[in-house]
Amino acid sequence: MRSGRILLAALAAGVLTLAGCGDDGGDPAGSGPGGLTVPKIDELAALGAGEGVVNVVSWAGYVEDGSTDKSVDWVTGFEKETGCQVNNKIAGTSDEMVALMKTGEYDVVSASGDASLRLIYGGDVAPVNTDLLSNYQDVFEGLKNKAWNSVDGVPYGAPHGRGANLLMYRTDTVTPAPTSWSAVFDPASPHKGKITAYDSPIYIADAALYLMKTKPELNIENPYALDDTQFQAAVDLLKQQNELIGEYWSDYTKEVQAFKAGNSVLGTTWQVITNLTKADGAPVEAILPAEGATGWSDTWMVSAKAQHPHCAYLWMNHIISPKANAGVAEWFGEAPANRLSCAETKDPNHCATFHAEDEAYFAQVWYWTTPLARCVDGRTDVTCKDYAAWTQAWTTIKG
Amino acid sequence: MTLSAPARWALRAVMALGLTFIYVPLLLVLINSFNGDRTFAWPPHDLTTRWWSAAWANEGAREALLTSIRAGLGATAIALVLGTMIAFAVQRFAFFGRDTISLLVLLPIALPGIVTGIALDSAWRSVMGDLGIGKGMFSIIVGHATFCVVTVYNNVLARLRRTGTNLEEASADLGASGFQTFRYVTFPLIRSALLAGGLLAFALSFDEIIVTTFTAGPGVTTLPIWIFNNLFRPNQAPVVNVVAAVLIVLSVIPVWLAQRIAGPQAGAGRT
Amino acid sequence: MASLGSYLHRHPRLRLAGLLSAPLLWLVVAYLGALAVLLVSAFWTVNGFTGEVVRQFSLGNFRTLLAEEVYRNVALRSVGVAAAVTVICVVVAVPMAFFMAKVAPAGSRHWLVIAILTPLWASYLVKAYAWRILLANDGPMDTLFGGPGYGLPATVLVLAYLWLPYMILPVYAGLERLPDSLLEASADLGARAGRTFRSVVLPTLVPSVLAGSIFTFSLSLGDYITVQIVGGKTQLIGNLVYANIGAANNLPFAAAIACVPVLIMVIYLLAVRRSGALEEL
Numbered sequence: 001m002r003s004g005r006i007l008l009a010a011l012a013a014g015v016l017t018l019a020g021c022g023d024d025g026g027d028p029a030g031s032g033p034g035g036l037t038v039p040k041i042d043e044l045a046a047l048g049a050g051e052g053v054v055n056v057v058s059w060a061g062y063v064e065d066g067s068t069d070k071s072v073d074w075v076t077g078f079e080k081e082t083g084c085q086v087n088n089k090i091a092g093t094s095d096e097m098v099a100l101m102k103t104g105e106y107d108v109v110s111a112s113g114d115a116s117l118r119l120i121y122g123g124d125v126a127p128v129n130t131d132l133l134s135n136y137q138d139v140f141e142g143l144k145n146k147a148w149n150s151v152d153g154v155p156y157g158a159p160h161g162r163g164a165n166l167l168m169y170r171t172d173t174v175t176p177a178p179t180s181w182s183a184v185f186d187p188a189s190p191h192k193g194k195i196t197a198y199d200s201p202i203y204i205a206d207a208a209l210y211l212m213k214t215k216p217e218l219n220i221e222n223p224y225a226l227d228d229t230q231f232q233a234a235v236d237l238l239k240q241q242n243e244l245i246g247e248y249w250s251d252y253t254k255e256v257q258a259f260k261a262g263n264s265v266l267g268t269t270w271q272v273i274t275n276l277t278k279a280d281g282a283p284v285e286a287i288l289p290a291e292g293a294t295g296w297s298d299t300w301m302v303s304a305k306a307q308h309p310h311c312a313y314l315w316m317n318h319i320i321s322p323k324a325n326a327g328v329a330e331w332f333g334e335a336p337a338n339r340l341s342c343a344e345t346k347d348p349n350h351c352a353t354f355h356a357e358d359e360a361y362f363a364q365v366w367y368w369t370t371p372l373a374r375c376v377d378g379r380t381d382v383t384c385k386d387y388a389a390w391t392q393a394w395t396t397i398k399g
Numbered sequence: 400m401t402l403s404a405p406a407r408w409a410l411r412a413v414m415a416l417g418l419t420f421i422y423v424p425l426l427l428v429l430i431n432s433f434n435g436d437r438t439f440a441w442p443p444h445d446l447t448t449r450w451w452s453a454a455w456a457n458e459g460a461r462e463a464l465l466t467s468i469r470a471g472l473g474a475t476a477i478a479l480v481l482g483t484m485i486a487f488a489v490q491r492f493a494f495f496g497r498d499t500i501s502l503l504v505l506l507p508i509a510l511p512g513i514v515t516g517i518a519l520d521s522a523w524r525s526v527m528g529d530l531g532i533g534k535g536m537f538s539i540i541v542g543h544a545t546f547c548v549v550t551v552y553n554n555v556l557a558r559l560r561r562t563g564t565n566l567e568e569a570s571a572d573l574g575a576s577g578f579q580t581f582r583y584v585t586f587p588l589i590r591s592a593l594l595a596g597g598l599l600a601f602a603l604s605f606d607e608i609i610v611t612t613f614t615a616g617p618g619v620t621t622l623p624i625w626i627f628n629n630l631f632r633p634n635q636a637p638v639v640n641v642v643a644a645v646l647i648v649l650s651v652i653p654v655w656l657a658q659r660i661a662g663p664q665a666g667a668g669r670t
Numbered sequence: 671m672a673s674l675g676s677y678l679h680r681h682p683r684l685r686l687a688g689l690l691s692a693p694l695l696w697l698v699v700a701y702l703g704a705l706a707v708l709l710v711s712a713f714w715t716v717n718g719f720t721g722e723v724v725r726q727f728s729l730g731n732f733r734t735l736l737a738e739e740v741y742r743n744v745a746l747r748s749v750g751v752a753a754a755v756t757v758i759c760v761v762v763a764v765p766m767a768f769f770m771a772k773v774a775p776a777g778s779r780h781w782l783v784i785a786i787l788t789p790l791w792a793s794y795l796v797k798a799y800a801w802r803i804l805l806a807n808d809g810p811m812d813t814l815f816g817g818p819g820y821g822l823p824a825t826v827l828v829l830a831y832l833w834l835p836y837m838i839l840p841v842y843a844g845l846e847r848l849p850d851s852l853l854e855a856s857a858d859l860g861a862r863a864g865r866t867f868r869s870v871v872l873p874t875l876v877p878s879v880l881a882g883s884i885f886t887f888s889l890s891l892g893d894y895i896t897v898q899i900v901g902g903k904t905q906l907i908g909n910l911v912y913a914n915i916g917a918a919n920n921l922p923f924a925a926a927i928a929c930v931p932v933l934i935m936v937i938y939l940l941a942v943r944r945s946g947a948l949e950e951l
Contacts, residue, residue: 060628067458090620103533199898201913247820247902251631254802254899256438261806263820280436388716388920391913396740398905402773402863410769414782417766421789421834424800427810428792431803439803441810481693488689492682502939503697509884509935511892513908514708514928515701517915521711522704545701548693602790609892626795636799643796650791654784 038151039123041304047132047313050084054311057100057109059298061332062160062319063088072331074324082318084311094118101125104305107312110160111301113148114370120156125301127154133317135325138338142359147376148369149299157299158316159337161329163354164295164365165198165206166286168269168277170259181210181289184267185241192244196258196267199248201387201394202368205294206268207234207241209366213291223294224369225377231385231393238397248398252276259284271354272333292364329354335362425647432640439636454641463625464642470536470621471604474543478600479593481544482551490559507546508603515546516613523614535619542614543604550603551596558592598653622646709932712925723922731926741910745930748907751826752890756837758830759886760879763837768871770838771845772853783842786835794832798899801828805900820902828900829890836889837882844878845871880942887938891931907931 056063063086066073075086089106091097094115101109101124111119119125130136136158143149143159150156169178174191184195185207197203208223211233220230246264249255252273258264259273260282274286300319302312318324320337326344329336335356336342342351355361369376375384385393402410435445454460482504489500507515519542523534566588570580608623615624626642629635712731715724735741770782789797804811805824811817818824848871856866894908907930915924 067462069453070456242903245903250898253438253631253636253799257440257802257806260438260440261808263807276437280438280440388914388923391920392734392738392923395744395905395910395913396738398903399740399743406863407773410765410773413762413765414769414774417762417834418785420762420831421786424797424804424831425789425792427800427803428796431800439799441803441806441808481696484689485693488686488693492686492689494686498943502943503702505884505939507697507701509888509939510705511888511908511928511931511935513892513894513911514705514932517911517921517924517928518701518704518708521921522700522707525707541700545696548697602787606790606794608794608895623793623795626793630795630799639793639796643793647788647792650788651784654787 222377295365473540477544478547486555512609547600554596767841836885
């Protein structure tokens, strides 16, 4: 999931764009970005008995039944308890998730921030009656009713977990310790050739976030909504940064190994990578820099055409239940969505390490959202760069 | 050719160096499967067998292995049939466009895998998708068979060129039916070529990842895709090393068997 | 059965049709058809607002491809990598194959062939990752040779490693078919080893090497995974195709980029065919 995650977020771009295409031009102006309408779909009114089966689309590692590791299993118990047999289909990309959900054969999906809006505006997922999810009340408020999982205050899913893209450095070589993203953008950096960055177009948002704080004259309001000038500034910054980069990373084995060997000494990371690197004995630390950071959050959503809606609700309630949510959060290394999960993790410090309960921490995080031509910050007087443009720019940045 | 002693020694040295070059990384894989470090720190600071027991208990890996074997067998079977048919057509008949055929057969493997992959993917979606046939094991086999045909074709064609048609004509003259001639004369002649081509086809399919990435449905995991998904997860990466080490050891079996059945020719089949 | 057989025997065209129809249906309709659809889609565009493919003829993708310097650089870099990999493979494979076919005792030959074939079964990804460890800072290569670290040279080295067997096998097969008696005759007629090599071995070698080069060249040209593992910040043409289709959902632009390696390979294949090497595959 982790390795796919970045891509996914980026992929979501396609999702968002799709959100706009409900019915090629025939839509009247509505409440969505740029005047899109959310198809009217009823939420489930009452919870009944399970249908015996639930068909799930998920990221690898979100639905573990013990086949990868006997001790990693939050599916078997659910099946016994509810009688809902879980058929899991792992999707590799957000596009694949959307395509699978469009077939109508699946009941629930673990959608990333870039796919969720596409699903909502495409009429593929239904609003969620959170009264039927007994565990929803324990979900952190900071994850409820956000731009990527609700429309006009109507929730479309159960939040699953979250994380931030931090700045990691080797404590033995990088002194003094960095406090700002300027450390990875400084053309005169003493660590030239040993700086690393995330290998995905979505990383352009990291540069935009830095410019948002350091170049106020650009008026960047949201790092995922960039008009021509703002976008060009971010791209130029990254081209300049390319001179400093040793390698871009895209999966965590690669990054852990690079930091341990010293090929990389400074760059973006996830909390889980930092933990693994430390556990393997390398002197590293990770910080949330002064400018804040980008991050991600996934949401479980239920299909508008679900054939097993009751089992789907049972599953959603199960996966955000304290124990299961703790299991997933630890297996993947992210902050759980349910506050009670923090008492259930095998590592008692898991929530502290991943800042799960620290809303001030996550308030500084800009969650991955797919950039669209319709600016996601609500501006209507300009056209923003969409994800396809971000991808092409990423190519020129890497050269 | 009479080579001077120094020349022979030089060649021997090159061979030894070449084999070292080939086997050092494989040896590293084997050692790392015992490396206690989750991301293969070098040199290993402690040795453990826990990855081996984790791999043994890993159902996902076993299922992926079976999926790969099934896909490989399916693709090889199709490649054997199609490759042999083309080889016979090209070797035994003169027809317009014959020269183009060898180019056509070669194309799927000569074009970069990513091109073949996205071409098959988009065609599958627009044609088969409309027929309600989703991507899955079948689409993997179709994709693999497309680029495996060439290995069988090359081996059979070379064999047919070498053997000529005398024996078959003799068989027909002696009154054998077309089927009998094929069964008792032609087939035994090309058997080892089929084995060599089939073995290479299977090997190509077994380790293919780029085309598979695009042609596999979301629910079907071949071994290379399983490895791809797991290599990039620190807790799983060492298990991948174990699986790779096991594969290297197991791979000797089909190659050795083929050599036993068909003589030295088989393993050395042309790609 | 017999009557059908004799009927077919009397009608070779029918037999030919029977032999060719299924394979051609597969390769021409399924494969070339799919390729054609892909290439046509290179002329389409994606609507930035809806994400839908707009099926309207446009040269926009190719214009971007030609106008942006980066695509030319990446294409040239990719061809350079593929060529360098091929040259390294030839240099290493020819003496090894020669040793295997002509110097090694006959009994040990097929063991050597097995030794060359075995690595093909170890996963490509695992081998590439093993090289990542070998090439790391303070790793075995760094300690022994002081480099090369991650980057373009590492990419070439690892690709050459991965595709080497695909060069050794056809060269070995070609040399093995060269009768020893021919070499002896050449020596008996007074030719020195060098002369024998030029006049007898080389004519066999060239087509085999060209045949092997189709594999090493095309496999390198399309690779996008190895370069991510050991390439540092390098990107090759496969990465561009993958990024545009996988992440951006921009199939038309990915298809336009894919035309570049297709064009290069078709030119390469036609050139090789003129030399007659396809017969040697």
